[in-house]
Amino acid sequence: MTDTEQQTRVLIVDDEERIRRLLRMYLEKENYIVEDAENGEAALDMAISTDYDLIVLDLMMPGIDGIQVCEEIRKHKATPIIMLTAKGEEINRVQGFEAGTDDYIVKPFSPREVVLRVKALLRRSSSTKFLQTETKTKEIFEFSHLTIDDDAHRVTVQNKLINLTPKEYELLLYLAQAPDKVFAREQLLKDVWNYEFFGDLRTVDTHIKRLREKLSHIEPKAADMIKTVWGVGYKFEDAEQG
Template sequence: MDESHAKILVVDDEERIRRLLRMYLEREDYEIEEADNGETALDLALKNDYDLIILDLMLPGMDGIEVCQKLRESKATPVIMLTAKGEESNRVQGFEVGTDDYIVKPFSPREVVLRVKALLRRASSTKFLETDTSAKNVLVYPHLTIDHDAHRVTVDDHEVNLTPKEYELLFYLASSPDKVFTREELLRDVWNYEFFGDLRTVDTHVKRLREKLNRVSDHAGDMIVTVWGVGYKFEVVND
């Protein structure tokens, strides 16, 4: 993916917000398409290969949560959710269905551009890893194998489907077993957020990651350990 010419879908039922986002994003040479409701957004997202979707939470008909949930059944397109203040529980729910980031309204257009660039940069590096087979880069632990070149995670010989961000988080932790990372460090290095970001982003992704691993093996999920008051670490579990 060429980050500078990324194709972005902007979904919001307010025309002025779509127009504002289009103006700022087109200044960065991004290709912008729009949708003003959830049904249209989902149809477009499934038919097209967008590099990123900016998705309003409160939409007429199908809301942003449902759009993201249905999208994640077949696609891992990066999603930034737009939410209004006071919708904290909805934001957490958004992370649980696979949202990669959220921005609270009213927002700074400059912050949106920074978030978009950060997420595109992470997605771009992930896609490179999918196709770079010049060297075999595999992490092997009891019950868990991460093939970084193939971007594949297997638990007890069963492949586990992770979103790009879940995969990056797991690989980052597993690459340094027993090292404790603070939530701030994980936000900085996995989400690439230096000056902004919600620490709950890390917690909800860890929760979802554990749940997916635990569906196959309790041992695999137990490898992601909470260090109370500090953050998280990857700990090798031996039977």
């Protein structure tokens, strides 16, 4: 077992012991360190006090639900989050993306599907990429109002670090690597999410909205660099550069 595997920590949050036990069994087979919480209160304490590589979070729980847990975590950390939702909870699913969820899985699910989705998100996450930086060529993209350090997986605006989720970061980097090129929402879903997602184009719009809000909090001009091309999609534009 490698050091990377030893350090990969996953938190499972679900009020059903059967689901926690099942997911723990499958994820531990992948050599992940797995911890679990049975409610939102415990999950928040654990998620904020411990640096997990990924969190599997149930949407519907008594007390503090998954949406609230996700929102609170996002105030402190950009830990990748997969939300578990019941079939037919599309409205809540969209709320989950607005709260900062990176992916979702519908119940009832196959444990093997969860493992595959966890692996896919870990590959794209900031923690995994950071562990690979020793063999990676340093890339820094500097623009008029923001800087993307892909080596450190970091975005700064006016020298202030912007706390982005893995998906928000990848979306910004994808657009910024091809300034002025217009990308359709369908293309962004396919390329940024790395697989055919569930086809809801609002996923892209929600992430763009959150990305703009975070950038605008420091410098509105940074947020304005992400342009909406009506009827098509989005593009990254740095009118002040060059």
